[in-house]
Amino acid sequence: METKLLEVKNLKTHFNTERGRVTAVDGVFFTVYAGETVGVVGESGCGKSVTAESILRLLDEKSTEYEGEILYKGKNLLTSTINDMQSVRGNDISMIFQDPMSSLNPVYTVGNQIVESIMLHQNVNKKEAYEKATEMLRLTGIPSPEKRIHEYPHELSGGMRQRVMIAMALSCQPKLLIADEPTTALDVTTQSQILDLINELKVKFNMGTVMITHDLGVVAEVCTKVVVMYLGQVIEEADVRSLFSSPYHPYTDGLLKSIPQLTGDRSKKLHVIEGKVPTLHQIPKGCRFAPRCAFASEKCHEEMPELAQADHSRKVRCWHYKEIFQAGEEGPYVSAADSY
Amino acid sequence: MSVQQIPIEQPLLEVRNLKKYFPVTNSLGKVTGHVQAVNDVSFHMKKGETYGLVGESGCGKSTTGRTVLRLIEPTEGETLYKGENIYQLKGRKLLDMRRELQMVFQDPYSSLNPRKRIGHILEETLKIHRIGSKQERMDRVMDMLNKVGFQSEQYFRYPHEFSGGQRQRIGIARALMVDPSLIICDEPVSALDVSIQSQVLNLLEEIQDEFNLAYLFVSHDLSVVRHIADRIGVMYLGQMVEEASTDELFAQPLHPYTQALLSAVPLPNPTIKRERITLKGEVPSPINPPSGCVFHTRCQHATEICKKNVPVKRDVAPNHAVACHLYE
Amino acid sequence: MQTTVVREQELSQVKSHIKKERRQLLIRRFLSNKLAVTGSVIIVIILLFTFVGPLLASYDPYELEAKQRLLEPSDAHVFGTDNYGRDLFSRVAYGAKVSIGVGFFVAIITSILGMIIGLYAAYYRSLDNILMRLCDGLMAFPAILLAIAIMAALGPRVENVIIALSIVFTPYVARTVRSSALVIKEQTYIEALKAQGAGATRIIWVNIAPNVISPLVVQATFIFADSIITEAALSFLGAGIPAPAPSWGNLLYDGKMVIFNAWWMTVFPGIAIMLTVFGLNLFGDGLRDLLDPHNNKAKK
Numbered sequence: 020m021e022t023k024l025l026e027v028k029n030l031k032t033h034f035n036t037e038r039g040r041v042t043a044v045d046g047v048f049f050t051v052y053a054g055e056t057v058g059v060v061g062e063s064g065c066g067k068s069v070t071a072e073s074i075l076r077l078l079d080e081k082s083t084e085y086e087g088e089i090l091y092k093g094k095n096l097l098t099s100t101i102n103d104m105q106s107v108r109g110n111d112i113s114m115i116f117q118d119p120m121s122s123l124n125p126v127y128t129v130g131n132q133i134v135e136s137i138m139l140h141q142n143v144n145k146k147e148a149y150e151k152a153t154e155m156l157r158l159t160g161i162p163s164p165e166k167r168i169h170e171y172p173h174e175l176s177g178g179m180r181q182r183v184m185i186a187m188a189l190s191c192q193p194k195l196l197i198a199d200e201p202t203t204a205l206d207v208t209t210q211s212q213i214l215d216l217i218n219e220l221k222v223k224f225n226m227g228t229v230m231i232t233h234d235l236g237v238v239a240e241v242c243t244k245v246v247v248m249y250l251g252q253v254i255e256e257a258d259v260r261s262l263f264s265s266p267y268h269p270y271t272d273g274l275l276k277s278i279p280q281l282t283g284d285r286s287k288k289l290h291v292i293e294g295k296v297p298t299l300h301q302i303p304k305g306c307r308f309a310p311r312c313a314f315a316s317e318k319c320h321e322e323m324p325e326l327a328q329a330d331h332s333r334k335v336r337c338w339h340y341k342e343i344f345q346a347g348e349e350g351p352y353v354s355a356a357d358s359y
Numbered sequence: 360m361s362v363q364q365i366p367i368e369q370p371l372l373e374v375r376n377l378k379k380y381f382p383v384t385n386s387l388g389k390v391t392g393h394v395q396a397v398n399d400v401s402f403h404m405k406k407g408e409t410y411g412l413v414g415e416s417g418c419g420k421s422t423t424g425r426t427v428l429r430l431i432e433p434t435e436g437e438t439l440y441k442g443e444n445i446y447q448l449k450g451r452k453l454l455d456m457r458r459e460l461q462m463v464f465q466d467p468y469s470s471l472n473p474r475k476r477i478g479h480i481l482e483e484t485l486k487i488h489r490i491g492s493k494q495e496r497m498d499r500v501m502d503m504l505n506k507v508g509f510q511s512e513q514y515f516r517y518p519h520e521f522s523g524g525q526r527q528r529i530g531i532a533r534a535l536m537v538d539p540s541l542i543i544c545d546e547p548v549s550a551l552d553v554s555i556q557s558q559v560l561n562l563l564e565e566i567q568d569e570f571n572l573a574y575l576f577v578s579h580d581l582s583v584v585r586h587i588a589d590r591i592g593v594m595y596l597g598q599m600v601e602e603a604s605t606d607e608l609f610a611q612p613l614h615p616y617t618q619a620l621l622s623a624v625p626l627p628n629p630t631i632k633r634e635r636i637t638l639k640g641e642v643p644s645p646i647n648p649p650s651g652c653v654f655h656t657r658c659q660h661a662t663e664i665c666k667k668n669v670p671v672k673r674d675v676a677p678n679h680a681v682a683c684h685l686y687e
Numbered sequence: 688m689q690t691t692v693v694r695e696q697e698l699s700q701v702k703s704h705i706k707k708e709r710r711q712l713l714i715r716r717f718l719s720n721k722l723a724v725t726g727s728v729i730i731v732i733i734l735l736f737t738f739v740g741p742l743l744a745s746y747d748p749y750e751l752e753a754k755q756r757l758l759e760p761s762d763a764h765v766f767g768t769d770n771y772g773r774d775l776f777s778r779v780a781y782g783a784k785v786s787i788g789v790g791f792f793v794a795i796i797t798s799i800l801g802m803i804i805g806l807y808a809a810y811y812r813s814l815d816n817i818l819m820r821l822c823d824g825l826m827a828f829p830a831i832l833l834a835i836a837i838m839a840a841l842g843p844r845v846e847n848v849i850i851a852l853s854i855v856f857t858p859y860v861a862r863t864v865r866s867s868a869l870v871i872k873e874q875t876y877i878e879a880l881k882a883q884g885a886g887a888t889r890i891i892w893v894n895i896a897p898n899v900i901s902p903l904v905v906q907a908t909f910i911f912a913d914s915i916i917t918e919a920a921l922s923f924l925g926a927g928i929p930a931p932a933p934s935w936g937n938l939l940y941d942g943k944m945v946i947f948n949a950w951w952m953t954v955f956p957g958i959a960i961m962l963t964v965f966g967l968n969l970f971g972d973g974l975r976d977l978l979d980p981h982n983n984k985a986k987k
Binding site: 063178179207208209214233234238259260264274277278279289290295 | 415416522524525552553554555556557558560561564579581582583585586587605606609619620621622623624625626627628629630635637638640641642
Binding site: 428430453454457458460461462464465466469470471472473474475480483484486487488511512514515516530533537 | 697698701702705874875876878879880881882883884885886889893894897898
């Protein structure tokens, strides 16, 4: 458990666009240990996917600037050469994407694509690579992999394609898996199969996993630690149980309360976080959540809080979390888990 | 909102044995089979009621919604709106039906014409039905914009200047312009973020009370449907396998598919650990659905009879019907 | 009533403000597009030449002057004279009106016809087959051959050149419009209109048409340029504008005989055609970048 795989320290990702410089990620911190799943949650535009792509440096290098550090086994990926990155990608860190259809090349069989990625990173001949590919497909629960390996992506269902993607990502036994919304395009019953699979393989290979998602249900189901993002920043970090039972940041709390539940009283109105997420061109001056926060004070509008240690395992970026959390035992601030 | 109303009351909408088969052609244009998208679906809705239609992709829930609105002509069956079969309406009566039945779409981006100001998008509905003078129409549009949370000056803005959630509210306003009595909501919040989703759901509930609307709420998200629906129909492979009041369905799901579906939803609560029913295999092709019960290929309780006979949907309790041989 | 009036005024203010804002944005975007700016500068110069040129020309373009035949460019005759002693500058200047006029009218006519054909073909599947096969048939001939054939049937007149070129180029516009309209037709807002009971005319003309305008305008610019070239080619082959009218194609035709002893007779009309077509094509490319939202995103 105690092997520190990945450490993201104050990551900032800037894009140079036609309309000027935009900072999509502005202060992201988290650490991933072997065998652990870290969930990165947030709504669209919060920078969670850009964070994932920054780790592997998949963004267009010409128009992107990075700041901060991304340490993989102590080595800073942001200052590595392109060649070094090439060998890190796939070999040490693998990624799976939301849309399994567009991440697979439609003109090659799935076998071809897995074999290609195996031969790129490992010193094996084609026959061995095919055996390995078949083995990987079997591992991801694809029935009769000897047959499936010769099929084209369009012949497979969405769930099968995602299994192929996972097989491809894991074919080189990476130490770290980055999963960017891996089940968002899938149906619930397929989603539960895929989540089970990721969980199972994580234990088998003692992999660290970064699970990027907007679905708090998925987080609760598979993650051990959660990082909540809002408008490019990490605003809260906690172990999964504490986060769901007692969120410190008002945004996390609002988010948890606005999801419709499968159990409990359903006649209550849903909680609403007023307003909308500002665009990256109009970032508020102080705390980025202040304009939508019910507890915002003068200070919140003026000064940006830092991500600070709240207690031994938790961090939060809020000036008032202590007062809010204590006051919240009654009144408007009832944590989501109480409604069960 | 309540389900129990005077029993003799005529249903607002009644769908009877609806079937929709799409022909499948080979590369030479010859019909080689049919996708049985909707296969013998029946249900009814009362005034002011929300009926949830749930199921996974490809189960035919969206096709059902569109066929009810006659955006797609059915292969067989009828839909009675206030006692009249809408597939036989023509001219003025068809236009009236189109006024009373409105639709809210899933994709907030492609559902608004990018070249039109939002005021004009809303006004168009009134123009189609030749309602009001120019001034009256403008006033009505302004009022509706205010109602769904916009300022009057946003009348002249174009859709691309709004976020997904705002666009969805415009889509809802468009449906409301002509005082409908039933709105078909096709996955109205699936494309939205959690915090925006709750805004839109609350808006839907508010206007339902205000205008006494009925919703046919098509969605794959069980938590959302549980929150908003009074009664729910569960669809699998073109058929309705279970139908019950919301509380009943979640307290006691009977059909094995419903049970599996419910257990697969990830709960946003890490302290609850449930026994999950994992379904084997994949949804069979709707071109060649299994014989007998369509679910038997994946059902852990399947017996010989399930492979041979098609189960009939029958009431097993008040407000609870299921199509499964286990409950016969 | 009072409140309505107040609201009206307030709103019209808001409206004009929003319009102003949008106009400024458009101008800014236009100015940042180098292709469009260069293209339009060239076009403006050509247009100036077309309208001001004849005023500057001190000679009648039809006036024959046997003694002044085939003079090299000089102070008196800036572009020289042709084999009948006519001043070449005035002929190029007057010819601009003819050549650009033909291109302009062809662009307008093909846009209107192509739009109607394309929209209806896209909306009605049954019409689609008939209309598009017709277009395929027309497109099967090389443009210039078809144009010559039509000219042969109609006889050599400026109006007939416009008709012939319009027939030749309409299928191309129709195809462009149809393919954009097919995409628009599948958008959810069209389905929403159907669900509300909107008729075909409203859907086609009020909702689909505005969305195909941008590809249509781009296409029309290219057609403009193409028809100038095709007109020149027709006249060069003697099947276009009847002599002695000065179109750029006719000037090239006249120059053909004496190309080895009077280079100016081919070079100046040639440059005029090249510059115009180049300007139009640049402008068209720029316009496409400006109007196509995908292109803009790609740039970011």
